[in-house]
Amino acid sequence: MKTVLTVLMSCMLSAGAIAAPANDPATLGQIRDAAMKSDYAYERLADMTDLIGPRLSGSPGAAAAVEQVAAAMRKLGATVTLQPVKVPHWVRGAETAELVDYAGRPAGLSQRVVLTALGGSGATPAAGLTAPVIVVRDFDELKARAAEVKGAIVLFDVKFDQEMADRGLAGPAYGNGSRYRTLGPKIASQMGAAGFLVRSVGGADFRIAHTGATALSEADRIPAAAVTAEDSMLIARLSKRGPVKMHLTLTPQNLPDADSFNVIADLPGTDKADEIVVVSGHLDSWDLATGANDDGTGVAGAMGVLQTLKALNLKPRRTIRMIAWMNEENGTRGGAAYHAANKDSILKQFAAMESDSGGGRPFGILASVEAKAEKHFAPVMAALQPIGAGVFTRRDHVGAADLALLEKDGVPLFQPQVDTSTYFHYHHTPADTLDKVDPENLRRHVAVMSTLSWYLANMEQPLGRAPVVEK
Amino acid sequence: MKTVLTVLMSCMLSAGAIAAPANDPATLGQIRDAAMKSDYAYERLADMTDLIGPRLSGSPGAAAAVEQVAAAMRKLGATVTLQPVKVPHWVRGAETAELVDYAGRPAGLSQRVVLTALGGSGATPAAGLTAPVIVVRDFDELKARAAEVKGAIVLFDVKFDQEMADRGLAGPAYGNGSRYRTLGPKIASQMGAAGFLVRSVGGADFRIAHTGATALSEADRIPAAAVTAEDSMLIARLSKRGPVKMHLTLTPQNLPDADSFNVIADLPGTDKADEIVVVSGHLDSWDLATGANDDGTGVAGAMGVLQTLKALNLKPRRTIRMIAWMNEENGTRGGAAYHAANKDSILKQFAAMESDSGGGRPFGILASVEAKAEKHFAPVMAALQPIGAGVFTRRDHVGAADLALLEKDGVPLFQPQVDTSTYFHYHHTPADTLDKVDPENLRRHVAVMSTLSWYLANMEQPLGRAPVVEK
Numbered sequence: 001m002k003t004v005l006t007v008l009m010s011c012m013l014s015a016g017a018i019a020a021p022a023n024d025p026a027t028l029g030q031i032r033d034a035a036m037k038s039d040y041a042y043e044r045l046a047d048m049t050d051l052i053g054p055r056l057s058g059s060p061g062a063a064a065a066v067e068q069v070a071a072a073m074r075k076l077g078a079t080v081t082l083q084p085v086k087v088p089h090w091v092r093g094a095e096t097a098e099l100v101d102y103a104g105r106p107a108g109l110s111q112r113v114v115l116t117a118l119g120g121s122g123a124t125p126a127a128g129l130t131a132p133v134i135v136v137r138d139f140d141e142l143k144a145r146a147a148e149v150k151g152a153i154v155l156f157d158v159k160f161d162q163e164m165a166d167r168g169l170a171g172p173a174y175g176n177g178s179r180y181r182t183l184g185p186k187i188a189s190q191m192g193a194a195g196f197l198v199r200s201v202g203g204a205d206f207r208i209a210h211t212g213a214t215a216l217s218e219a220d221r222i223p224a225a226a227v228t229a230e231d232s233m234l235i236a237r238l239s240k241r242g243p244v245k246m247h248l249t250l251t252p253q254n255l256p257d258a259d260s261f262n263v264i265a266d267l268p269g270t271d272k273a274d275e276i277v278v279v280s281g282h283l284d285s286w287d288l289a290t291g292a293n294d295d296g297t298g299v300a301g302a303m304g305v306l307q308t309l310k311a312l313n314l315k316p317r318r319t320i321r322m323i324a325w326m327n328e329e330n331g332t333r334g335g336a337a338y339h340a341a342n343k344d345s346i347l348k349q350f351a352a353m354e355s356d357s358g359g360g361r362p363f364g365i366l367a368s369v370e371a372k373a374e375k376h377f378a379p380v381m382a383a384l385q386p387i388g389a390g391v392f393t394r395r396d397h398v399g400a401a402d403l404a405l406l407e408k409d410g411v412p413l414f415q416p417q418v419d420t421s422t423y424f425h426y427h428h429t430p431a432d433t434l435d436k437v438d439p440e441n442l443r444r445h446v447a448v449m450s451t452l453s454w455y456l457a458n459m460e461q462p463l464g465r466a467p468v469v470e471k
Numbered sequence: 472m473k474t475v476l477t478v479l480m481s482c483m484l485s486a487g488a489i490a491a492p493a494n495d496p497a498t499l500g501q502i503r504d505a506a507m508k509s510d511y512a513y514e515r516l517a518d519m520t521d522l523i524g525p526r527l528s529g530s531p532g533a534a535a536a537v538e539q540v541a542a543a544m545r546k547l548g549a550t551v552t553l554q555p556v557k558v559p560h561w562v563r564g565a566e567t568a569e570l571v572d573y574a575g576r577p578a579g580l581s582q583r584v585v586l587t588a589l590g591g592s593g594a595t596p597a598a599g600l601t602a603p604v605i606v607v608r609d610f611d612e613l614k615a616r617a618a619e620v621k622g623a624i625v626l627f628d629v630k631f632d633q634e635m636a637d638r639g640l641a642g643p644a645y646g647n648g649s650r651y652r653t654l655g656p657k658i659a660s661q662m663g664a665a666g667f668l669v670r671s672v673g674g675a676d677f678r679i680a681h682t683g684a685t686a687l688s689e690a691d692r693i694p695a696a697a698v699t700a701e702d703s704m705l706i707a708r709l710s711k712r713g714p715v716k717m718h719l720t721l722t723p724q725n726l727p728d729a730d731s732f733n734v735i736a737d738l739p740g741t742d743k744a745d746e747i748v749v750v751s752g753h754l755d756s757w758d759l760a761t762g763a764n765d766d767g768t769g770v771a772g773a774m775g776v777l778q779t780l781k782a783l784n785l786k787p788r789r790t791i792r793m794i795a796w797m798n799e800e801n802g803t804r805g806g807a808a809y810h811a812a813n814k815d816s817i818l819k820q821f822a823a824m825e826s827d828s829g830g831g832r833p834f835g836i837l838a839s840v841e842a843k844a845e846k847h848f849a850p851v852m853a854a855l856q857p858i859g860a861g862v863f864t865r866r867d868h869v870g871a872a873d874l875a876l877l878e879k880d881g882v883p884l885f886q887p888q889v890d891t892s893t894y895f896h897y898h899h900t901p902a903d904t905l906d907k908v909d910p911e912n913l914r915r916h917v918a919v920m921s922t923l924s925w926y927l928a929n930m931e932q933p934l935g936r937a938p939v940v941e942k
Contacts, residue, residue: 046708047575050575050705050708050709051573051575051576051577052577052580053580053582053583060577060579060580061580064577064580067577068577102522104518104521104522105522106522106523106531106535106538106539108531109523109524109531109532109535111524112524114901204677205902205906205907206675206677206679206896206897206900206902207679207760207900207901207902207904208677208678208679229906230902230904230906233905233906234521234904234905237517237521237905238521289678425677426677429677429678430585430678431676431677431678431701433678433701433705434704434705434708435676435700435701435704436676
């Protein structure tokens with residue numbers, strides 16, 4: 001109740017501020033403070049995760065999420081468009097595995113292995129398949145053991161580098177592991193493997209499997225799964241004692257592409273309404289959890305931007321466009337659809353922001369702007385300094401998945417910088433749930449995204465183009 | 472190789488020490504050092520967990536473990552006896568649950584709940600049952616809502632007190648939660664509940680369910696499961712929005728009691744061979760994991776005691792008896808069988824030790840001896856001080872499950888004191904696996920158990936009786 005009153009009072013107090021210079025410190029501070037007092041984003045996140053649950057592309061959950069987000073944005077008074085996206089439709093099936101033979105096995109015993117199918121995985125026969133497991137550490141070792149691969153199940157036992165993630169390099173640590181998950185199945189398939197396993201790419205050891213995308217296509221589809229770190233280590237240890245044989249059952253289905261949508265909600269600009277500032281997160285999640293951090297916080301944060309500005313009755317010069325992307329996880333078809341629809345007027349895409357690193361504590365902003373544009377951001381960083389989010393980091397390339405094509409065409413990208421040290425503990429596992437999100441950090445998240453969106457939508461200075469196109 | 476040589480050299484050096492006062496500092500130090508250089512216990516733990524896997528009473532894994540431990544002890548030259556124990560035989564079946572109705576549910580959606588059946592749980596019909604869920608925090612609230620219980624699924628949403636566990640009170644923290652798991656199903660059943668759920672009793676949140684025993688009997692058997700902390704919180708949140716309905720499928724079987732064994736391996740004493748010092752752990756585990764910490768480290772530690780003393784060619788005055796107990800987890804029938812066989816000569820049970828708090832770093836010894844006996848332990852604590860395990864804590868009651876009847880009859884109990892701050896993260900979950908055990912901590916564990924066993928087996932002073940009988 002107090003929160004609502006405070007926001008209402010802010011609205012009334014700010015009525016005069018609309019006419020003031022749009023990017024003055026008072027307005028930026030007002031936006032930050034309003035976001036820090038609002039539970040709107042957390043409530044949207046709770047609705048998305050608690051009421052709907054998982055939202056994998058093509059699933060009933062994804063469809064319900066499109067409706068829920070669109071309805072919430074309409075309720076705010078935003079201009080809502082559903083942009084059609086044809087998405088891959090992969091459905092998880094049974095998934096079990098047992099080690100049925102290994103040196104030292106007591107007669108009659110088998111060992112259960114905990115695993116989960118990877119996106120795009122093919123199916124085994126319904127009764128499973130039995131094959132030897134060969135354990136490798138990298139692609140070179142795989143190639144060196146090509147003769148053993150045919151008919152075998154290949155396991156990449158690559159440890160996630162949590163120490164690297166702890167040093168603030170969670171993204172690169174993830175990249176080092178996820179390339180085996182993404183490319184490994186295709187390469188193993190082309191070498192004649194009967195199946196593919198990867199040690200889960202993530203940093204906590206609670207015998208939970210981390211799913212994720214693969215580069216598999218119809219031409220090379222084989223059964224592919226992530227095993228838990230514990231089971232990967234077990235198989236590696238048993239392999240040192242002698243040959244290991246596994247019975248593997250995976251029955252996912254690769255169905256025809258399904259109809260889905262990006263949810264687009266505009267807060268129309270005033271004198272520069274045709275120029276667009278995108279603020280976004282992705283609405284689809286993996287199917288094992290409710291995707292609170294990946295990427296519920298990104299979508300809720302972007303929704304929170306519109307709510308914050310609406311509550312303050314602030315009208316931006318450029319249009320601020322909230323997008324809840326569809327299909328980031330296993331195809332990025334949503335990002336491709338938006339780019340295709342806008343590539344002929346790409347200069348009208350002034351800037352684009354995606355939050356997709358979870359709801360950890362934000363400490364600043366990452367941007368792919370020209371070096372000479374960096375100085376323009378001093379006012380917004382000053383406004384964010386009181387909440388500990390005043391670090392501006394420029395890079396030539398930001399690389400948010402749904403925005404990659406825009407960035408390639410020169411649209412400067414922005415991303416909240418957040419603490420990701422525990423992000424990959426839960427990433428793509430059943431444990432990515434609402435309780436992992438701290439409401440105060442989500443408020444900070446909305447404060448960062450709102451203040452920056454407003455600033456971008458009103459800035460006078462030229463922003464230039466993303467450096468990535470200049471190379 | 473170095474380790475073997477060192478042990479051989481220790482043997483040769485110790486040949487003269489056998490005749491020396493048995494509890495002199497040199498011999499105690501020699502035992503500690505030999506244990507700290509040996510991989511024997513870790514190798515036994517690896518064999519037990521990696522080669523066999525889970526060892527629930529009545530399972531093929533438990534039978535294989537009896538054989539494996541007996542064979543290893545015979546190989547050491549110990550006198551091995553298999554003591555028959557009739558054990559409960561409970562077998563896990565399918566276990567799934569979905570929230571099929573709740574306020575705000577999008578049409579056609581249901582939410583998956585992650586849970587695992589509790590030991591002794593009854594079964595639902597094969598197709599499951601559907602019932603409202605009522606969420607309570609304690610027995611008083613359950614009683615206050617008696618009218619709602621009939622035909623409902625009762626959920627105890629009680630948060631594990633990790634902060635208490637972090638303060639070194641993991642056992643009491645566990646007790647505060649586990650009483651709802653143990654007694655709750657019976658009480659709910661007697662009040663007419665259709666099913667019982669408890670929030671997992673444990674301190675880490677990775678959406679893993681912690682199983683455990685219940686007090687259910689044939690007269691009151693209902694379906695009973697542990698839900699993950701995340702799912703318990705989800706149901707509690709949804710309950711605040713309105714009524715919640717669950718479809719629950721649990722198909723475990725309660726089979727007739729099965730034949731099993733305690734494995735008893737004696738290192739016979741010299742002049743006081745009829746007096747027994749028990750050193751033990753329990754061989755059975757829950758069925759979800761390989762029971763590395765619960766209680767593989769206890770059994771491996773006890774096996775390590777015999778190996779350490781054998782390797783040094785040390786002959787104790789009293790008989791040191793390694794026991795790998797059967798059925799600690801869901802019946803403590805092994806402890807009962809041993810007590811029944813020895814109760815008429817209970818004074819011959821000089822002392823008994825069980826390690827059942829996992830393989831965390833040991834810092835000392837816990838003992839239920841008379842206050843006046845405490846001073847006798849100075850030499851053994853001095854020997855353990857260099858490995859950081861010199862803390863002696865006396866209590867009137869130690870309470871190791873398999874030794875409870877012995878203690879009640881006056882046998883002084885001993886237990887290694889270990890760091891348990893993360894023990895309940897993994898306890899009774901699929902994640903209690905070999906990788907969680909630090910080999911160096913296991914060596915320290917063996918050092919503590921070996922040094923103390925030897926000391927007890929040779930002590931001249933009267934030990935007295937456990938204070939528990941004096942009350």
